[in-house]
Amino acid sequence: MTRSPVFPLAVDGGRTGGSILAGLLSSDLPRSKVLTAILLAILLGLAATPFLFSGSQPLSTAAKICVFIVLVASYDLLLGYTGIVSFAHTMFFGIGGYGIAIALERLGATWFSVAIGLVAALLLSALLAIAIGLLSLRVRAIFFSMITLAVASAMAVLASQLSTITGGEDGLSFQLPVELRPAFRLLPEPVLGVSINGRLIAYYLLFFVALLTFLLLLRIVNSPFGRVLQAIRENEFRAEALGYRVVAYRTMASVVSALAATVAGALMALWLRYNGPDTTLSFSIMIDILLMVVIGGMGTMYGSVIGAMLFVLAQSYLQVLMSAGSTALAGVPVLPSLIHPDRWLLWLGALFVISVYAFPGGIVGRLRQATQ
Amino acid sequence: MTGMAVEPSASSEPLPRAKTDWLPLLLVPALALLALPLVGSGSTWVTLTVAGLAMGMMIFLMASGLTLVFGLMDIINFGHGVFISLGAYASLLVLGPLAAWAQAESVWLNLALLLLCILAAMGVTGIVGTVFERVIVRPVYGSHLKQILVTMGGLIVAEQAIHAIWGASPIPIPLPATLRGAFIIGDVVMERYRLVAVGIGLLVFVGMQLLLNRTRIGLLIRAGVENPEMVEALGYRIRRLFVSVFVAGSALAGLGGVMWAFYRQTLTAGMGMEVMVLVFIVIIIGGLGSVGGCFVGSMLVALVANYVGFIEPKLALISNILVMALVLIWRPQGLFPVARR
Numbered sequence: 001m002t003r004s005p006v007f008p009l010a011v012d013g014g015r016t017g018g019s020i021l022a023g024l025l026s027s028d029l030p031r032s033k034v035l036t037a038i039l040l041a042i043l044l045g046l047a048a049t050p051f052l053f054s055g056s057q058p059l060s061t062a063a064k065i066c067v068f069i070v071l072v073a074s075y076d077l078l079l080g081y082t083g084i085v086s087f088a089h090t091m092f093f094g095i096g097g098y099g100i101a102i103a104l105e106r107l108g109a110t111w112f113s114v115a116i117g118l119v120a121a122l123l124l125s126a127l128l129a130i131a132i133g134l135l136s137l138r139v140r141a142i143f144f145s146m147i148t149l150a151v152a153s154a155m156a157v158l159a160s161q162l163s164t165i166t167g168g169e170d171g172l173s174f175q176l177p178v179e180l181r182p183a184f185r186l187l188p189e190p191v192l193g194v195s196i197n198g199r200l201i202a203y204y205l206l207f208f209v210a211l212l213t214f215l216l217l218l219r220i221v222n223s224p225f226g227r228v229l230q231a232i233r234e235n236e237f238r239a240e241a242l243g244y245r246v247v248a249y250r251t252m253a254s255v256v257s258a259l260a261a262t263v264a265g266a267l268m269a270l271w272l273r274y275n276g277p278d279t280t281l282s283f284s285i286m287i288d289i290l291l292m293v294v295i296g297g298m299g300t301m302y303g304s305v306i307g308a309m310l311f312v313l314a315q316s317y318l319q320v321l322m323s324a325g326s327t328a329l330a331g332v333p334v335l336p337s338l339i340h341p342d343r344w345l346l347w348l349g350a351l352f353v354i355s356v357y358a359f360p361g362g363i364v365g366r367l368r369q370a371t372q
Numbered sequence: 373m374t375g376m377a378v379e380p381s382a383s384s385e386p387l388p389r390a391k392t393d394w395l396p397l398l399l400v401p402a403l404a405l406l407a408l409p410l411v412g413s414g415s416t417w418v419t420l421t422v423a424g425l426a427m428g429m430m431i432f433l434m435a436s437g438l439t440l441v442f443g444l445m446d447i448i449n450f451g452h453g454v455f456i457s458l459g460a461y462a463s464l465l466v467l468g469p470l471a472a473w474a475q476a477e478s479v480w481l482n483l484a485l486l487l488l489c490i491l492a493a494m495g496v497t498g499i500v501g502t503v504f505e506r507v508i509v510r511p512v513y514g515s516h517l518k519q520i521l522v523t524m525g526g527l528i529v530a531e532q533a534i535h536a537i538w539g540a541s542p543i544p545i546p547l548p549a550t551l552r553g554a555f556i557i558g559d560v561v562m563e564r565y566r567l568v569a570v571g572i573g574l575l576v577f578v579g580m581q582l583l584l585n586r587t588r589i590g591l592l593i594r595a596g597v598e599n600p601e602m603v604e605a606l607g608y609r610i611r612r613l614f615v616s617v618f619v620a621g622s623a624l625a626g627l628g629g630v631m632w633a634f635y636r637q638t639l640t641a642g643m644g645m646e647v648m649v650l651v652f653i654v655i656i657i658g659g660l661g662s663v664g665g666c667f668v669g670s671m672l673v674a675l676v677a678n679y680v681g682f683i684e685p686k687l688a689l690i691s692n693i694l695v696m697a698l699v700l701i702w703r704p705q706g707l708f709p710v711a712r713r
Contacts, residue, residue, distance in 0.1 A: 085520045135697060139704050142448055142516050142660075146652040147696070153649040154693045161689055283645070287528060294521060343536055349528030356521045357511055 024215060026222040030302055032371040035364060039302060042309055046207060050200050051192050063203055063271045065312045066210040067264050072292045072304035073217050074260030079290075080298035081221050082253040083233030084141045088132065088148035090286045091155045092125045092258040096265025097275035099124070101172040102165065109175035114270070121262050129258035133251030141236075141250070156281045171276020176202070180270070206267050213263055218301045220256060229253050230299075287345075288315075291352050297362025306363050311348075318344050396707035400671045407679040415559030420678045426566030428674035429573025430635060434628030435651040435666050436580065437621030443597045443661025443710055445614050447509060448516060451523035452625055452651070453644030454530040458500060459493035459626025460633035460643060461538055466492045467545060474548045482548035486568070486634070493626035500530075501622025505615055527645065534641040543639040551634075569631055576627070577667055584663065593617060597661060597710060653692050657699045659706030668707055672699075 022029065030036045045052070049062040075089050099121025100114060107113035128151075136147040159166045166172065176198070178184055184198035194200070220226055228249050231239040240246045269275040288311060296307020322344055359366050404421055411417045438452045466488045467474065473485040508526040512518040546552075547565055554563045584590035595603045596610055604610045625644075632647060633639055654673055658665025676695050681688035699707060 079517075083517055085517060135700055142520075143656060145448075145450075145520055146656055150649050150653050150656075150696065151693060154690050157689050161686075287524070290521070290524060342540060343532055346529055346532035346536065349525050349532060353508065353522055353525035353529065356518055356525060360518075 026215075026219045028218055028222045028301070032364075032367045034370070035302065035367045038367075039305060042305060050203060051194055056199075059199070059203055060271075061312060061316055063206050065309055066206050067268045067271065068289075068292065068308035068312060069305050070210045070213045070217075070267070071261055071264040072289055072296070072308045073214055073301050074257045074264065075289050076293050076298060076301060076304050077217060077221060077229075077260070078253055078257045079293055080300065080303070081226060081233060082229045082250060084137075084250060084254070085145045086148045086254065086257075087145060087283075087286055088128075088152040088155075089257070089261050089289055090281055090283070091148075091152040092129070092261035093265040093268070093285070094155070094159065094275075094277075094281035095125050095128075096121045096262035096267075097269040097280040098159065098166060098172075098265075099262070100266045100269040101167075101174055101275035104174040104176070105172050109177050111177050114177065114266075118263075118266050121266060122259055125258045125262040126255050129255040130251060133247075133254050137247050137250045137254075144250075144254075152286070153283070156277060156283070159281055160277050167276065169277060171274055171279070173274045176270065176273055180205070202271060206271055209263065209267060213260055214301070214305075217260060221301060225249075225252070233299075291348055293362075294352055294355050295348075295362055297364030297366075298360065300361070300364045303362050303364040310363075314344070314348070393708060396665070396668055399707075400668060400675065403672065403675055403679075407675070407683075410683055411679065413559075416682070418560045419562065420682055421675065422560075422562050422570070423566055424675040424678035425671065426563075426569045426573075427678065428671040429569050429577075430628060430631050431647075431650055431654055431674060432573055432628075432667050432670035433576060433631055434625055434647060435654045435670060436576070436663055437624035437628075438651060439655040439658065439661055439666045440593075440624075440663060441618055441621040442655070443663075444593060444600075444617050445513075447513070447618075448519055449509065449523050449621075450520050450648075451504065451508070451527040451530065452621075453646075453648035454527050454534075455497045455501065455622045455625035456629035456632065456644030456647060457531065457534060457639075457641050458644075459497045459629030460639050461534060461543075461641075462493040462496035462626065463489035463545070463630045463633060464538070464543070464639070465496075474546065477549055479550045482550045483568075485548055486551070486630075489630050490572075490627050493630045494623040497626030497629070498619050498623040501619045502615070504530075504622070505618045509618070531641045531645070538639075538641075540641070545633060545637060545639055547634055547637065565634065569635070572627075572631065576624070580663055589613075650692065653696050656706055657696055659703075659708040659710055661710035662706070662708040665706055665708035669699075 030039055046062050046066060049059055053059070071089070071093055075086070078084055078086050078089075096118070099117040101117075103113040103117025103120070107116060132144070132148060132151055136143040160169050162168075163170075175181070179186075179198060180202040181198040184201070186196040186198075186201060190196070221229070228239065228244050231242070231244070232246055232249055236246055239249075265275075265280050268280060272279060292307035292311045293304060294307075295310065296305070297303025355362055361368070407420075408414075408417050411420060434456055437455075438449060441447055441449060466485065470485055470488065473481050476482065504526060508522055509519070512522050551565045551568060554561050555567070556562075582590075584594060592603060592608055592613055596613055600610050603613075629644065632643065636643065650673065654669040655666055657669035657672060658667070673692055673695055676691050677688060680691040687694075703709065
């Protein structure tokens, strides 16, 4: 983890690149050649996925990566930059998803309902985040973790019980606005062999909203506000002594992070044309987010890109590898059950524990260290 | 402890007793009385209250270890839930070979089986707790953030390990024959197993109170909660004390896990984590680190859940959160704030 100065307004000497790129990245450059190369590859790969791969599976994987980058980056704002652990991130993710789903189902498939759903979800998220923050952050940051866990699980139960509104365990399926439906054609002729249909438009909508939200988050953590958050993370007492209201800043951070998670949830619902407890609210997604943040690198926004990419790919392809290994070792006593494809979380969990001890900066921290 | 203070000193002024904070203790009976007119029928009220108390006892069994560990070591163990699951699964070690005991129509044989299950569970969770403390927790003393992350990681790994050992599908565990069913006295229905749970819960609570307040070890533990440096400076090995409390806490979770598993009558690796939500609510309500507070909190949460579930079922889903919010508005540190923190 990079140690940041306690003075929030101090200008960091290494961050004076004046180019447009530096402006876009809020002067927070990757600071490692390998990292830059990987990030560029991810960016270009995601941007060109519809043209590089055929079929719907790669496109769905890419869309999932986009959504999770936003989700994980917003979680990192809380965990890596502010130093508090929330277990309610999936709750806000779910609120975004349900906002879109309920609005589109009830009010019809128009852009207006998308806007209504999103705004309502954002408002609810902000209110909840403020309420939780004021209730739990007043005393000790550790209350926050437990209370978010309790509130999030209560919300998950609520969502599955209030089936008249949320569709219960079955969730809600809905129609998208015409422009995003697969049958819609923007151009009559295919471009580079790919027809420009509603699915493609939906993907690029996702891609650009995700990119914008990510850059916005990058901007926020590198603003004076972000500096205060880092100061609180490093030394709460000192930040308070310097005149920053720690409670207010922590609550603000949790609100910002909740809003970004809500956007991610809305994107997820738009892509899937469905929202239910398992896709956005479940606790296992919360654990996935934790793994992504820590393995990618806490306290760097780029870590979330790497973490999300790696995790989603692992989710799709590691299991294939493990099942191959498991059948290859069929004769050996214990091993096959340990590398059974369903046990992949065991290994990621072990990796998680090791990364917290050995390289708290995650992959990004490692890469940056290597170049120094 | 009392002897030390009173006997030898020449000016035999007894030490001033710590004031007991009665207000939170009165909450539970007050709540029960308040619910009586709302519930309406007396027999229903007794049924609900007994069931609620039994539920509260089970939650207390599972939560007590966590709050004790936090109070003494300032360690928050998010992996506590896995000890609950592990304890529950460990009872299979006994239930397998002694399946005949469960079928027997003898109360004593059934209770002995339950006791053996509990002993097996406490043994297994105690051993795993020792390893967990050494491998997972010890490197992160002092940093809450890392504790939460690392114990969460430990939870993932241990849950997956349970899957790998016992399989991923839920395992049914039926109650021993004579513990099934209920006593019916007039209109009052009391499930037998819940009465057993009340008995065991009370036993553990009284045992813990005696241990903490009437023995030398308890004195050291309480002193360690207040000021660990001073205890160490006086020549006691606080580390050894810490580890034994962690192990005891894990074993208590195992005990709670067995009780909880027989109540649910199914085993899943995630059962511990599911109930952890309640456990956290309870220890926050009680005040982190306070065993008495944890007990009051458990009763409060379970009773409210039962009453609300009867009076207004829709509200029951969030009644726990509401209780917690109200308590925190009244006392931001919980019912019995532990002094130092």
